[in-house]
Amino acid sequence: MLVQFYNVSKIYPKGKALDDISLKIDRGEFVFLMGPSGAGKSTIIKMMFREEEPTRGQIFIADRSLVRMKRNDVPKVRRNMGIVFQDFKLLERKTVYENVAFAMEVVGASQRNIKARVPEVLSMVGLRGKDNSFPGELSGGEQQRVGIARALANQPLLLIADEPTGNLDIDNSMEILNLLIDINRKGTTIIMATHDRELVKAAQKRVVLLEKGKVAADYAPGEYVI
Amino acid sequence: MLVQFYNVSKIYPKGKALDDISLKIDRGEFVFLMGPSGAGKSTIIKMMFREEEPTRGQIFIADRSLVRMKRNDVPKVRRNMGIVFQDFKLLERKTVYENVAFAMEVVGASQRNIKARVPEVLSMVGLRGKDNSFPGELSGGEQQRVGIARALANQPLLLIADEPTGNLDIDNSMEILNLLIDINRKGTTIIMATHDRELVKAAQKRVVLLEKGKVAADYAPGEYVI
Amino acid sequence: MMKNLVYFFREALKSMARNHLLSFATISTVAICILILGMAILATLNASHLITRLESDLEIMSYLHKDLSPAQTVKVEQELKAIAGVDSVRFVSRDEALRYLQESYGEDRYDLEKTLGNNPLPDAYEIKAVDPHEVPLIAQQIEQIVGVERVSYGKELVNNLFLATKWVRVLSLIFIVLLSLGAIFLIATTIRLAIFSRRKEVYLMKLIGSTDWFVRWPFFIEGILLGTAGALIAILLLAVGYDTLIGSIQSVPFMPVVSNRTMLLEVYSGLVLIGATLGVLGTYISLNRFLDI
């Protein structure tokens, strides 16, 4: 099992976000997280790379407990993941190229590898020609695709994407979905929070439905209809 | 005519965003702006409240030229609009309540009106109970709805929304759409950039399709299918 | 307008509380700058006080002819007093002069008068000038008086003293000016950084229709409050520190200290004013950059 949540709750001073969630995701799976706004999708995702810690419960990534993990080991876990953030989180003072390259520099990739890989992922998401633009000079959808390219750059074992197509038109969304399905086929585990039912229907993958901080349903691939 | 674009082009140092756009929107209309990512939807919208100025061409709002307008008159124009930004642009150091109230304080509303109106618009977008949360304590979709509530607060004559449902599930999106249709029926002109074909199909309104900085098509209400 | 003022004040207070790092940085920067400036000003005031005291000790000795009659001696005194700029004239008899000389050779070990049989020294007048800088001029005039044998005021010493005090004054003025400029710049920089880190907030306010002044007012009030608070903290520390200091230093001779309440109060209130002004001015200038939208 790659990701395991055992009775995880997250309680903020201003209210409960997750209520006793248990969830297992195997290596090689492709899982959609769905549910209405505020259901807790982003909270679950943030816990997987330890941006947030659970109030109660245990979380294991590749059999290592995130709760008991020492501060110094956290970066190692994050480096084996690719993360697409709901609010993009691009470095404003770096160009598109540098934003993607930075993720590779963090893991210690050589300049040669970086020079080869960055243009590759940028064209995968349809952003060739924007290399030297700064995030502030991009459209919403373009920024979102930079975030996706960055997550893909290191060919991570686990790709976590929080609403990666919210600012994209259907054609671009479909392309991204196909890209992810392709990567998944090559072995990468994918967890994707989304509101886009068209995509979910097209993909025919496992769907975990959240509602008010609880798992309301867990559909095996092909089970989810509308 | 409320909004008029005459041969508007916008050329950034790094490339052309809008290419000779002409467009008229009448009082009381409901117009969707559609088109692929990077087509120029946000650029057109930003020009309407003069966040960006055109490289060439003329823009009139309520028959006043935005290009020739003096610096001091710009706030007056903006105050008659409600704007939903693609990236929300909430004040991070203000609570949800204060964010909405601020828009009313700007136009000089009395505290009494503010106290009555803010809870009203917050419940319109389904955010009652989040009054004292800060934007950083909200989910993506909740933040987006705060942005919508803020735009509605002053009952503007012109409501401009840039991708207001990108982070919302279909139920919430539909509610927002119905809210906008309702407001439109009461006289507010609405311009909305969106990627959500389900919404557009459901609304049956005028659709302006942009592609690569040009108007590719302009569908009258009911004409747009898929 | 009144309603707005209340609103702006509330906004300013809320913002100060919520941006505590920025508030703390501004207050402490203002406090430190004003404190240093205040210390330097007090030091300079004391130095110039000391210098003035040194200078005012300057005196002109005019030695009289040995054979002057009492009437002639009185006439000389009148003429001395008639000279413009003369502050005081004191008669030093030859006996007194001998006593001084005696003392400098040690009380009664050598009885000069007994040893000598008679006193070789002349009578003299000791003259002080209103403005010590006029000493050389007055000395010149005294030399013209009939009955005055010789005038002595340590010409070289006086010139050197004036040169030295001039330098001390010029240098400390330069130091104060540079320090003030530095303080202004440092405070402005801090405010600028504080506003820089809130530029998006300003941008957004403008986008949803705020006028420049609607954005500015809360920032201004914040600037005044933070600037004044910082300056007040500095003044408090300064006043307490200086009071303690002059308390323990006043016993030391040679060290005249400025303890003129009115003057100190002027300095203190001037510094608070500077703090408040810089708070607003820094805000105004830094803010303008981000308002043009």
Next chain:
Amino acid sequence: MMKNLVYFFREALKSMARNHLLSFATISTVAICILILGMAILATLNASHLITRLESDLEIMSYLHKDLSPAQTVKVEQELKAIAGVDSVRFVSRDEALRYLQESYGEDRYDLEKTLGNNPLPDAYEIKAVDPHEVPLIAQQIEQIVGVERVSYGKELVNNLFLATKWVRVLSLIFIVLLSLGAIFLIATTIRLAIFSRRKEVYLMKLIGSTDWFVRWPFFIEGILLGTAGALIAILLLAVGYDTLIGSIQSVPFMPVVSNRTMLLEVYSGLVLIGATLGVLGTYISLNRFLDI
């Protein structure tokens, strides 16, 4: 590691160029603080130099019995020289003493010796101490020597002088210490604000897997470079200004100036070191707050 260093350097340079407001604020804050600190240190050095000069002018006069034979006089001199802490001993004959007295009463207007017929003054030795602060002690020992009639060193004056110089030294030390603390605080505050306005950048870097040190290095290099640059600018201004100043002041007597190249160089390089250290230290402390993610 080398490869990384090159990378970190490139990152630091890029970031300095792109965050020019922050870079400018840091450089200028460091420059102003170091400049003020440097001016104060130079002023203090000069003041203490002046004080030392004043103190080293102190001398003990030991007046001899009138009826001492030349052999006895020489013996006194030997005993004087034998006292620990005595620097120099100079014989002042009674004739010389009279000449001094004469001079102080104005050249040849009054011929004291002629008037008096004979010289009433005693022979004396003028003694300087290695450490002026030992003057009272040495004077006590001299009083024990047979043949010495009387010892005089202006007891009260010396005590007052020492008290005064002690105060000046203590006060300027306090001022320098306070100024240094102030400078450190101001620089730290500026760096803190600069990093505060980049906190989201740091947060994101950590989120995508950077270790603390991977985030820190470029910031550190930036801190060193900006701190050193600021300090160098300050030192340049300071050195040029001080050189000009001592050039035009050296002609003035009474105003001994410190122009010891080695000492100045030490002060200057110490200040540059402070700039660089504060740059890194400020960065380290401010950064830590935002790294805990």
